Amino acid sequence: MPVNRSAAPSAADGLPQDFGALLREDPEIAGVLLGELDRQSGTLQLSAAENFTSPAVLAALGSPLANKYAEGYPGHRHHGGCAQADAAERIAVRRATALFGADHANVQPHSGTSAVLAAYAALLSPGDTVLAMGLPDGGHLTHGSSANISGRWFDFIGYGTDPETGIIDYAQVRALARAHRPKAVVSGSIAYPRHPDHALFRDICDETGALLIADAAHPMGLIAGGAAPSPVPYADVVCATTHKVLRGPRGGLLLCRAEFAERVDRAVFPFTQGGAQMHTIAAKGVALGEAATPDFAAYAHRVVARARELAAGLAAEGFALSTGGTDTHLIVADPAPLGVDGPTARDRLAGAGMVLDTCALPCGEARGIRLGTAAVTTQGLDAGDMARLAVLIGAAVRGEDGILDRVRELAASHPPYPG
Missing domain, CATH: 3.40.640.10 (Type I PLP-dependent aspartate aminotransferase-like (Major domain))
Structure with a gap:
């Protein structure tokens, strides 16, 4: 289950506390915020630099x-x-x-x-x-x-x-x-x-x-x-x-x-x-x-476990992994064995609802893809989901059809802000 969520999450989780006022006073910007919440909820955030804050953090930001x-x-x-x-x-x-x-x-x-x-x-x-x-x-x-x-x-x-x-x-x-x-x-x-x-x-x-x-x-x-x-x-x-x-x-x-x-x-x-x-x-x-809580310590260890599981799945899909794997939340993968370069892989994955970055591959000029498991771990994805996700990533990079609907189904089953 996702951590740092209250027992009864508010329907306003993920939005400013006074969003109704914003909707009335500036519907143009309100529409942007709603669109971003929809994007985050309907896709999988695999950027190593991103995560979902708790509702308490969002409340302080809007204080x-x-x-x-x-x-x-x-x-x-x-x-x-x-x-x-x-x-x-x-x-x-x-x-x-x-x-x-x-x-x-x-x-x-x-x-x-x-x-x-x-x-x-x-x-x-x-x-x-x-x-x-x-x-x-x-x-x-x-x-x-x-x-x-x-x-x-x-x-x-x-x-x-x-x-x-x-x-x-x-x-x-x-x-x-x-x-x-x-x-x-x-x-x-x-x-x-x-x-x-x-x-x-x-x-x-x-x-x-x-x-x-x-x-x-x-x-x-x-x-x-x-x-x-x-x-x-x-x-x-x-x-x-x-x-x-x-x-x-x-x-x-x-x-x-x-x-x-x-x-x-x-x-x-x-x-x-x-x-x-x-x-x-x-x-x-x-x-x-x-x-500083025990829940967060458990979460941090789950982030690493999810990254190792995802790395193993990507290797099985044919990706070449930098350093052969990971000890952290971060994975660097070369999609060249699948016949594409890093930017092409990133764009295909974005089109299939999986958002991540490209990065330089060690000791060369080619670019690979950089993935992170912090956000999906916050959402509560487990080891089985990582195996499923690796297959979806491989299929999207190879250019197979029908991946977006499967990603949306996986994302919908683990909303970042329940409600």
């Missing part, structure tokens, strides 16, 4: 804190009337540090990208050398893309994966760190289905005098639920999102050692951001509270 301007930090705001805003942020910070065992947390970043760029601002100076996973191997735009400020302000060196196994080439990481003596090493990826070796990254940094920044945007919810190892004991700064597996609102999160707390806070505000989005911070607090 009166959306009206509050609160530049600064609790007790040191640039605006009056911030007592409740301060209380909400202190709750979110307290829950984040307790959940992840961190010295300090900053819950203000507007996104995962904002969090990473703030970490760079806190620890680096323009022109510094940074070692991070190369974009062709699964690195994020903030890991040195020339289209991103990271690639324009810093000198990024990319490390990669073993061409045979798809596993991070730690010998290469160490050799590059020794050769370039970077100011920081970034661990983390948007398309790596295995757990990084945090202790080994720390050892490489200690040997070469580098700081360690962990970009844990994807596995943070698994870490919260004890289904993935934590980088917090090893990294100087940990960057994350609060959506994805963590199942909170779209936003970012920073954790750091006490010695970097002031630098991190000043890097977020006033250096890279203005006023905090207090309704989002309240929603982050709700999600962090939910993530």
Whole structure:
């Protein structure tokens, strides 16, 4: 069964609490919201970056804190009337540090990208050398893309994966760190289905005098639920999102050692951001509270189990899996054995009601598909559903007819917001 649902869900779950007023005052936008709810309910969300929040998180997002301007930090705001805003942020910070065992947390970043760029601002100076996973191997735009400020302000060196196994080439990481003596090493990826070796990254940094920044945007919810190892004991700064597996609102999160707390806070505000989005911070607090429960821990482990089941089914359908499988919520699959490339597979799957992304395949220029099981696990799909889903994915990629109706039937049996 889906978790974080009340015993008697309201028919308004998944919509603003005062949706009737919106429908009367702006039917054009109301129609968009209804259309999106229909899309989410009638298709399967397999993007590794998406999930369904609880109704409680949605309620916080639509709360009166959306009206509050609160530049600064609790007790040191640039605006009056911030007592409740301060209380909400202190709750979110307290829950984040307790959940992840961190010295300090900053819950203000507007996104995962904002969090990473703030970490760079806190620890680096323009022109510094940074070692991070190369974009062709699964690195994020903030890991040195020339289209991103990271690639324009810093000198990024990319490390990669073993061409045979798809596993991070730690010998290469160490050799590059020794050769370039970077100011920081970034661990983390948007398309790596295995757990990084945090202790080994720390050892490489200690040997070469580098700081360690962990970009844990994807596995943070698994870490919260004890289904993935934590980088917090090893990294100087940990960057994350609060959506994805963590199942909170779209936003970012920073954790750091006490010695970097002031630098991190000043890097977020006033250096890279203005006023905090207090309704989002309240929603982050709700999600962090939910993530501290035994139910969420069980959910996180189910996410991994569903991913492994789906990966096995995709392999049986003929897909080539990066690293041979997964330890996380994320699967990277090459549809080439089925006769199509990644973009074609994505488009065929979208037409069949299964929404996912493409990504670079390790050690090459081809693109595959990236799937995640966080959202479908929230909906309550089980092991049998994963076997069924793998068959549907294979059939859709091969261009077979009649798949959309079967996907809609599966989605309808597991509504994200019952009612």
